Amino acid sequence: xxxxxxxxxxxxxxxxxxxxxxxxxxxxxxxxxxxxxxxxxxxxxxxxxxxxxxxxxxxxxxxxxxxxxxxxxxxxxxxxxxxxxxxxxxxxxxxxxxxxxxxxxxxxxxxxxxxxxxxxxxxxxxxxxxxxxxxxxxxxxxxxxxxxxxxxxxxxxxxxxxxxxxxxxxxxxxxxxxxxxxxxxxxxxxxxxxxxxxxxxxxxxxxxxxxxxxxxxxxxxxxxxxxxxxxxxxxxxxxxxxxxxxxxxxxxxxxxxxxxxxxxxxxxxxxxxxxxxxxxxxxxx
Amino acid sequence: xxxxxxxxxxxxxxxxxxxxxxxxxxxxxxxxxxxxxxxxxxxxxxxxxxxxxxxxxxxxxxxxxxxxxxxxxxxxxxxxxxxxxxxxxxxxxxxxxxxxxxxxxxxxxxxxxxxxxxxxxxxxxxxxxxxxxxxxxxxxxxxxxxxxxxxxxxxxxxxxxxxxxxxxxxxxxxxxxxxxxxxxxxxxxxxxxxxxxxxxxxxxxxxxxxxxxxxxxxxxxxxxxxxxxxxxxxxxxxxxxxxxxxxxxxxxxxxxxxxxxxxxxxxxxxxxxxxxxxxxxxxxxxxxxxxxxxxxxxxxxxxxxxxxxxxxxxxxxxxxxxxxxxxxxxxxxxxxxxxxxxxxxxxxxxxxxxxxxxxxxxxxxxxxxxxxxxxxxxxxxxxxxxxxxxxxxxxxx
Numbered sequence: 001x002x003x004x005x006x007x008x009x010x011x012x013x014x015x016x017x018x019x020x021x022x023x024x025x026x027x028x029x030x031x032x033x034x035x036x037x038x039x040x041x042x043x044x045x046x047x048x049x050x051x052x053x054x055x056x057x058x059x060x061x062x063x064x065x066x067x068x069x070x071x072x073x074x075x076x077x078x079x080x081x082x083x084x085x086x087x088x089x090x091x092x093x094x095x096x097x098x099x100x101x102x103x104x105x106x107x108x109x110x111x112x113x114x115x116x117x118x119x120x121x122x123x124x125x126x127x128x129x130x131x132x133x134x135x136x137x138x139x140x141x142x143x144x145x146x147x148x149x150x151x152x153x154x155x156x157x158x159x160x161x162x163x164x165x166x167x168x169x170x171x172x173x174x175x176x177x178x179x180x181x182x183x184x185x186x187x188x189x190x191x192x193x194x195x196x197x198x199x200x201x202x203x204x205x206x207x208x209x210x211x212x213x214x215x216x217x218x219x220x221x222x223x224x225x226x227x228x229x230x231x232x233x234x235x236x237x238x239x240x241x242x243x244x245x246x247x248x249x250x251x252x253x254x255x256x257x258x259x260x261x262x263x264x265x266x267x268x269x270x271x272x273x274x275x276x277x278x279x280x281x282x283x284x285x
Numbered sequence: 286x287x288x289x290x291x292x293x294x295x296x297x298x299x300x301x302x303x304x305x306x307x308x309x310x311x312x313x314x315x316x317x318x319x320x321x322x323x324x325x326x327x328x329x330x331x332x333x334x335x336x337x338x339x340x341x342x343x344x345x346x347x348x349x350x351x352x353x354x355x356x357x358x359x360x361x362x363x364x365x366x367x368x369x370x371x372x373x374x375x376x377x378x379x380x381x382x383x384x385x386x387x388x389x390x391x392x393x394x395x396x397x398x399x400x401x402x403x404x405x406x407x408x409x410x411x412x413x414x415x416x417x418x419x420x421x422x423x424x425x426x427x428x429x430x431x432x433x434x435x436x437x438x439x440x441x442x443x444x445x446x447x448x449x450x451x452x453x454x455x456x457x458x459x460x461x462x463x464x465x466x467x468x469x470x471x472x473x474x475x476x477x478x479x480x481x482x483x484x485x486x487x488x489x490x491x492x493x494x495x496x497x498x499x500x501x502x503x504x505x506x507x508x509x510x511x512x513x514x515x516x517x518x519x520x521x522x523x524x525x526x527x528x529x530x531x532x533x534x535x536x537x538x539x540x541x542x543x544x545x546x547x548x549x550x551x552x553x554x555x556x557x558x559x560x561x562x563x564x565x566x567x568x569x570x571x572x573x574x575x576x577x578x579x580x581x582x583x584x585x586x587x588x589x590x591x592x593x594x595x596x597x598x599x600x601x602x603x604x605x606x607x608x609x610x611x612x613x614x615x616x617x618x619x620x621x622x623x624x625x626x627x628x629x630x631x632x633x634x635x636x637x638x639x640x641x642x643x644x645x646x647x648x649x650x651x652x653x654x655x656x657x658x659x660x661x662x663x664x665x666x667x668x669x670x671x672x673x674x675x676x677x678x679x680x681x682x
Contacts, residue, residue, distance in 0.1 A: 048670035049654060050404035051380060064674065070682040136543055137475075155475075156529065156545075235536075239527050241681050249680065252381030253483075253673045 035266070041259035053255055061260035071246070075264055078243040081161055082226035086173075088166040089222045090215060093173040098207075100174075101181035102189075113178070116171050124168065128235045131164045132156075135236055156238030164232045165225075172221035180214030181207075216281040223272065227265045320433050321405030323586040329414050329595055335367040336593035339382045339391040341580070342534045343554040343614040344442070344601075345370040351561075354613050356606040364600075366593035374532050375482040376650065377673075383407070386587035389594040392442055394578040395430035396484050396506075396650035400669075402438050407583040409436045414595050417602040420620050422639070430651060431581040439581035440598045443607070445616030445636070446577035446647045447480070447488070448568035450541065450551035462571045463492050466549055467523050474526050478537065478549030481530035483669070483676035484650055487576050488550060489516040489523075491648060495573045504659035505576065506651040513667045517675055521682075530680070534558075541566055553615025574646025611636070 008015045043057050065071050100112045119127065134141040135153050142153035154160055184207065192202040230244025241249070243265055251258035276282055338345055345368060348355035357368050371388065373379035376397035383391050383406045393401055401407045412418040418426075418440060425441035432438055451460055456473060466477050467489075479485055490505035493515055502512050528545055531537035534555055540546040541559045556568040582598045584591065600606055604622035611618035612627050617638040624633035637643035651658060657666040667675075 046670065047404075048668040049652070050400050051670075052384075052404050068678050070678040074681040136545060138544060234533075238529050239524070239680075246677065246681055249677055250673070253377045254670070257674075257677075 038259050038262055038266075041256050042263055044256040044259075046254050046256060051253055061257050064257065065260055065264075071261070074241060074243060074246055077158070077240070078227060078265075079268070081158065081165070081242065082223050084162045085165045085169060085226040086219045086222045088162065089170050089173040090219065092166070092170060093177050093218065097174050097177035097181055100178050101184075102186070113175075116174050116178075120171055124231065125235075127168060128164055128232050131160070131167065132236050135160050135163070156236050157240050158237075160236040160238070161233055161240065161242070164236050165222075165229060168232070169222040169225050172225070173218035176214040176217040176221075177211055180211040184210050212279075213281045216276050216279070220272075220276070224265075224269055227268060320403055321586075323405060323408045325409040325436075326411050326414060326584075326591055326595065330592045332364050332366045332593045332596060333590040334365060334593070335369060336390060336590045336597050337388045338368065338370045338597065339373050339379050339388045340370055341392055341394075341614075342372050342374075344392050344580075344610055346609070346613060351613075354609070356601075356609040360597070360600045360606070364593065364596045366590070366596055368597070374534065376484065377482065380404075380406070383585060386585065389585050389588040389590045390597055391583050391585070392580050393439070393583050394580050394650045396652050396669075398430050398438065398581050398583065399652045401583060402433055405586055407438055408586045408588070410439050410584060410598070411595075412437050412440075415440060415599045415602065417599050417604075417620065420604065420622050421602065422619060422621055424641070425579065425619050428579070430579065430649065431583075439583040440602045441619040442580040442582055442601065443611050443614070443616040443619045444577060444579040444644070444647075444649065445553060445614070446570045446575040447550050448553060448556065448575070449571050450546075450549060450556060450566055450568045452541070452544070452547040453565045453567055455544070455547045459567070460548065460569070460571070462573060463488065463575075464496070466526070467492055467519055469522060469526070471526055471548075473548045475528045476545065476547040477523075477526045478529055478531050478540065478546040478551075479523065479527055480550050481532035481680070483672040484576075485550070486513075486516050486520065486672055486676065487648065487650070489519040491574065491576060492519060505648050506653045507657040507659040507661065507666050508653070509657070509661075509664040509666055513671070513675070517679065520679055524679070524682075538562075554613065557613070557615055570647075574648070577647040577649050579649040608632075611638075 008018070041053070042061055043059065045054050045056065045058055045060055046052065047054055096116075100109055100116075104112055135156060137143065137153050137155040140153050146152065154163070188206055188210075189202060192206045197205070228244055230242055230248050233240060233242045233245050234248075237245075243261060246261045247258045249258075250261065343350075345357060346354045347357035347361075347368065361367055371382060373382060373391075376394050379391055379393060380397050380400055382388055383393075383401055384404070391397075391401070391407070393407075398407075421441050425444070426432075427435060427437055428441075431441060449460055449463060449466070451465075453459070455476075456465075465471065466479070471477065480488075486508075487505035490502055490508055490512065493500055493512070494502045494505065497515065500512050500515055502508065508516060529536075529540060531540065531546075531549075534552070537546070537551065538555050538558045541551075541555070542562055542564050551568055553568055556566055559566045582601055584594050584598065588594050601610070602620055604620050604626050607618045607620040608623035608626040610616075611623060612629065612632055615636070617636040618624065618627075618633065621639075624638060627633065629635070633639065653666060653669045653672055655665055655668045657664065
């Protein structure tokens, strides 16, 4: 034991290799390897009868994807849903996080954090099936609740997916913003007030720029999680499909085409991260 | 910087090696007819202690759904083969599951069986090792969807028609034709359902066979471009009427129960499940006929438990088990002796087990190929891959 420790101490390079082999292997083989095989599969095709993958290079899948208007629609729809979910989560999360970080007493602060975290303990499926019973047109909870004041449940479809996903990912938005606000010194707010700024002005010119990196972190969660989701769409989306559904629908019958479709969210996320990087938010996280 | 470059070089090299490894898997040798040469089992040995099945919902019941419905426990005790079952919700699911090689036996419908045979995923079946095979109705044996060149690839299981389900409280008068699910002015708009699989295109083709005879559709699985486009138009027009497409039978039953679905295509087993939960729903075979299925138990070419697999195929074809499934699922049994063992003595009459006339307008699921299955040689038909593309496009538009 002593000798191993001595060798390790004397040879920093060996130490580095021993330490990093496992994580690097994981990153390269399991993570990058999977992405690379995905990309390669997208250029294969299938035997039209047996559905077996034929490993010859062609661009047919990409051609199908770009020429069929249906896939343009599904990309735009999915983007729209992911953006709406992110916006709704942001609007709900900021006041929530602000209250938790700046107004609540330290004791209730802890309780509030715990409360935000509890929904994460329940299964994803249970939560979405609960929304299914709530949104059910005709005899769902929402119809029962809103009927007397003249509103209806939106039923299953796009709005239902946005509601469901916003509910699911809200904690992932609140927590980073809460962390960002906690680091924000109170005296900055006081100073802003002393200099005559109104609350709204203080929020816009002092708070918002300082928590911007947290907003970006939160939006990366809500946006990417919504972009890849397909289970919520299956359960409460009615006949509406998202990108994930196209992949799910095709992977058993036409794996190469599913891989082609799967490159879209990867590309969108890459563009998103590139844009985020340009704002400089990543550096100050 | 130097170290960084080293790591990225290693990363690139490893990824390249992975891709090469993925590409080098060999293709199996094929015989003249295009069917891969897969050996047939010669002799039955001792059971392996378990068998892994891919089956339709309701085909493998061990009493956990309904304690009176059980044809698995006895088999497990008798043979020592523990039965593990994975429910497939569509034929495409089943084909994908069988391609993994992790399952021994599959209950394949006609739109999966040939794909499995020609894909080399299933092995020919030595019917001498299955004593109960002798009692199977002869017009189900060695058919186009379960054999190639006189070699059997499975044990016929049973057959049935896809039904038109309707909520008896809501849908009045009761529907008599598939036209009710394609009617643009339907009062049940938004509460109609359809089966979420490319094979549903055949249902639209069947509807066109009766409403637009000019198109000349003779067989709903043999569609040339013009006929296919017409069927897709019907489905596009139907889309606004649909509340939800169903692929998961449990969600479908839940939807029938909640009233979200009041009209649409279904299976008898779903009707039975919904009724057992008190839903007022009926299923009919409309006047113009229906699509349907004739299923076959097939054994994987990579079966890890072949002996238990053969024992299972023999068991499920036995009169008692076959009668049990047929009655629970609501289909016509394949074993001629099953008819004496059903709890309802009229079951075989109700489901027309031996009534060939009844099956004349039931079009069993089949795999569309480029060569038209109805015998036309002057045109090319659309193969299943095109059906898949069209369905995917329709669902996402």
